[in-house]
Each structure stands twice: as structure tokens, then as C-alpha cells.
């Protein structure tokens with residue numbers, strides 16, 4: 001069989017391109033309701049210990065699966081949509097995807113692996129190692145779905161193959177899986193986690209086979225010399241040392257700054273990133289930032305974006321329509337808030353795109 005071809009995407013070409021997203025929705029996935037005390041979510045992996053499903057001798061942590069969030073979004077038949085998974089341990093891929101998302105007409109949704117030293121129980125200094133292992137062992141594959149006129153086109157960067165040795169190392173590195181290794185080695189449960197992950201990857205490979213891009217491997221070339229340090233989010237916020245969400249926000253804002261400059265509004269669901277960047281009524285954000293309810297930030301982000309376009313088409317606003325980024329945790333993305341996100345994503349990827357009065361974003 002011939003090797004799959006690589007699709008090289010240059011940052012300079014992306015920045016020079018014309019498109020503009022209606023809203024970029026992001027989910028940083030730390031796999032539980034963390035700021036409220038490490039409760040299980042639809043994203044928590046099987047057998048992980050949380051405060052609502054603690055792992056012990058009788059019950060081995062979460063009973064159930066980690067839901068697949070992104071793939072189904074590719075099949076709603078939207079007009080134009082950019083979907084991708086990212087991991088801060090792979091910053092070029094992450095920042096390239098954010099730039100491309102912001103340059104894609106319609107809307108975009110990016111889901112980031114988001115290490116949580118507090119809830120996953122490991123030393124803060126291990127965060128990057130754990131994050132890197134997650135993709136390298138096949139647990140967190142990095143892939144993209146570009147929807148154009150209703151058809152999803154799949155591509156990937158890495159992490160589709162399961163490496164069993166690294167997978168065990170990944171599980172072992174976190175206290176939330178300690179009950180699978182001590183007092184005795186629970187092979188059945190460990191194999192189950194790997195099995196469900198492998199099934200997810202097999203589905204993904206089949207979709208790449210069926211709906212794959214001509215050149216299915218995406219490689220982003222990021223010109224680090226041109227990259228400006230981000231200035232949207234100030235240091236001094238209250239996220240934990242080594243917090244994966246902090247790493248994600250830093251890279252997100254770096255890439256977003258390159259595309260949008262200061263012309264950007266962030267909307268944040270209730271979550272770690274929200275409580276930690278708005279302590280004592282002092283915001284850590286240098287650009288406009290809106291906190292909305294746990295579940296409904298996606299609707300607000302969409303409303304802000306659409307309102308600007310209506311004002312623009314009525315000639316009541318003369319500035320450039322701002323970029324909008326919505327940030328949600330996994331609790332407010334998978335569980336309470338899924339319908340808000342799903343509907344906002346569908347509207348901004350189809351209705352807004354199909355409405356001539358809302359097309360002007362300049």
C-alpha cells in the first residue's frame with residue numbers, strides 16, 4: 001500500500017487567506033466537572049476515579065464510556081464547519097488549527113486535551129509528559145473534519161494507533177487510575193479502557209478510509225519567529241500550576257491574536273477557566289470577555305456574533321465585525337449545555353452562512 005500523502009499548511013498562507021468564522025467554539029476537556037469538586041461527566045473515561053464514582057475494590061471508578069463528541073458533528077449536514085481535536089503538547093498543530101478555524105467560513109469547534117493535575121492526581125511538573133503520552137499512546141488522536149456543503153472530509157496528524165505499553169504508562173501516571181494497579185493489577189479493567197479507545201480509533205480509521213481527504217495527513221508549519229506572545233490573557237490568573245487549560249488558553253490566544261489582533265470577544269461558560277480568570281471581580285482578560293451560565297455561553301456567543309452582523313448590514317456599526325471565541329469545559333459541553341452548543345453550531349454554520357444579510361463580516 002502506498003503511504004498516505006501529507007498536506008502541508010503554512011501559517012503565512014493561512015493568515016493571508018480570506019475566510020472568517022462566525023464563532024469558534026472550544027472545549028477544553030479535563031474529563032470531569034473540576035471546579036465544583038471532580039464530579040464525573042460524559043467525558044470521563046471508563047474506570048477513572050472521581051468524587052461521584054470513586055474507584056475501589058467493588059466499583060472500579062466510572063461505569064460507562066467516554067463519549068465521542070466531535071465525530072457526530074461532522075454528520076449533521078451543516079453547510080460549512082471546521083472540527084478538530086488538539087493537545088497543548090503539540091503546539092504547532094494546536095495553533096495551526098486555531099488559525100485555520102478562525103479563517104474558515106461557517107463556524108468551528110475545537111476540542112483540546114486538558115490535563116488536570118488536581119483532579120487526575122499527579123505532580124504539576126508531569127502535565128506535559130502526561131499530555132504527550134495521551135496522544136502518543138492512541139488515547140487522544142489529533143484529527144480534523146472539514147465540512148463543505150454538507151460533506152465531511154477527514155484528516156489526521158497522529159495518535160490513531162494504540163501503543164499498549166505507552167497506554168499503561170499513561171494510566172499509571174495518574175492517581176485517578178491507581179486502583180487499577182494497586183493493591184492488585186486489574187488487567188480486565190485496563191484492557192477494557194484500551195478496548196473502548198481502540199474501537200473509537202477503528203471507527204475513526206474507517207471514516208478516514210471512506211471520507212478521507214486526498215492528502216489525509218495535515219502538517220502545520222508555524223513560523224515561530226513571527227509568532228507574537230499572546231496578550232489577551234494576563235498572567236496572575238488562578239489556574240493551578242501545570243493546568244492543561246492554562247496551556248491551551250495560552251496557545252489559543254497566541255494563535256487568535258495573530259489572526260484577530262485585539263478585535264476579539266471571548267465568552268466563557270462557568271468552569272475552571274471562568275472562575276480562575278475572574279477572581280474578586282477582577283478580570284484577567286485584556287480584551288472583552290463575557291461570563292454566561294454553565295450551559296448557555298454558546299448561545300450568547302452566537303447572539304453577539306449575529307448581532308454585530310445585523311448592525312453591520314443595517315449600517316449601524318462601522319467597525320470590523322469582531323472574532324468570537326466561546327470557551328466551555330467538558331461538563332458544559334457534553335452534558336448540561338450540549339443542546340445549546342449543538343444548536344449554536346448548526347445555526348452559525350448553516351443559517352448565518354445561507355443568509356445574505358448576515359454574510360458581511362468585514
Ligand SMILES: Cc1ncc(C[n+]2csc(CCOP(=O)(O)OP(=O)(O)O)c2C)c(N)n1
Pocket residue numbers: 030032033034035036041270271272273293294295328329330331332333336
Ligand atoms: C445549571 C447548573 N448546574 C450546575 C452548576 C454548578 N456548576 C458550575 S460549573 C460546574 C461544572 C463545570 O464542569 P466543566 O464544564 O467540566 O468545567 P471545569 O470545572 O472542569 O473547568 C457545575 C456543576 C451551575 N452553575 N449551573
Ligand SMILES: [Mg+2]
Pocket residue numbers: 029030031032033034329330331
Ligand atoms: Mg471539566
